[in-house]
Amino acid sequence: MRDDDVRSSCFAALDVLQAKWGPDIPYAALVEGFNFRARRVPFLNRAFGIYRASGQRGPAALSVNSSYKQDRYQDEQTPEGVLYRYQGVDPENHFNRWLRNAHVLDVPLVYFVGTRPNWYRPFYPTFVERDIPDELRVLLTFGRMRGSYDEREPVHITDAIERRYEVGLVKKRIHQAQFRGAVLPAYRERCAICRLREVRLLDAAHIVADTEEAGEPTISNGLSLCSIHHRAYDEDLVGVAPDLRVHVSRRLLDDDDGPMLAVLKGFNGVTIATPSKKVWRPNPDRLGMRFERFLAT
DSSP states (O other), X not given: OOOHHHHHHHHHHHHHHHHHHOSSEEHHHHTTOEEETTEEEOSOXXXXXXXXXXXXXXXXXXXXXXXXXXXXXXXXXXXXEEEEEOSSSOTTSHHHXXXXXXXXXXXXXXXXXXXXXXXXXXXXXXXXXXXXXXXXXXXXXXXXXXXXXXXXXXXXXXXXXXXXXXXXXXXHHHHHHHHHHHHHHHTTSSOTTTOOOOGGGEEEEESSOXXXXXXXXXXXXXXXXXXXXXXXXXXXXXXXOTTSBEEEOHHHHTOOOOHHHHHHHTTTTOBOOOOSSGGGXXXXXXXHHHHHHHXXX
């Protein structure tokens, strides 16, 4: 038995929570569970990782999760998917049977990834693509939800090339989410330039891009920026000098295109807000590398 009705209710409830909170959901919201046939059903079991709801009729897991720090178990990201560890060393314990049954029945589940303490990003539909009992782990891959908003259906991607592409997208989202989850709290969840505090409008911007050698995913290589300042920073319309002062490009300063641009230009010369801990503050050398690009644009 696949429990497709439970899974559909779970996915729909997560759609609603992400509409409210954004892509990352606080554990305090997840712990309330979702409604299924007049019962509250938990989304996950944070302590044991692999979870099957007591109200399910089928034998397969509903969700798996990984903590932000991953102290006990380390997920391994590969081009083929995510290698997720069994619970303990007995492939036949009930947690691992739930996980392995998800592979046998080819049912979709939710992969909750900790992006910062007490916040999770759910990825669904996730499928147990391969069971590897000799290594005490499974391979997780990612499908797609298709159809209209109120009739969405999980689709298992069978084409290997398309599946690898989807895995790459999810890996990038996980990286971005965990980087954001580290940077925003360090900046007390506000834009370093304009001090906006609406978390849903804040991003973590890399000072040196993660595609470059010096582009490490560390707080000192990040800036908490609102969506507008992030886009302007990425396009070198706004720069931050090693002395932490904001510079607006001459192109924008010479333009006169309404009140929104006037607000953007108003931050020229201000000093950005920085984290309280010295080790978290923007690295001057990286700021200098990035500022040279801004000046050359």
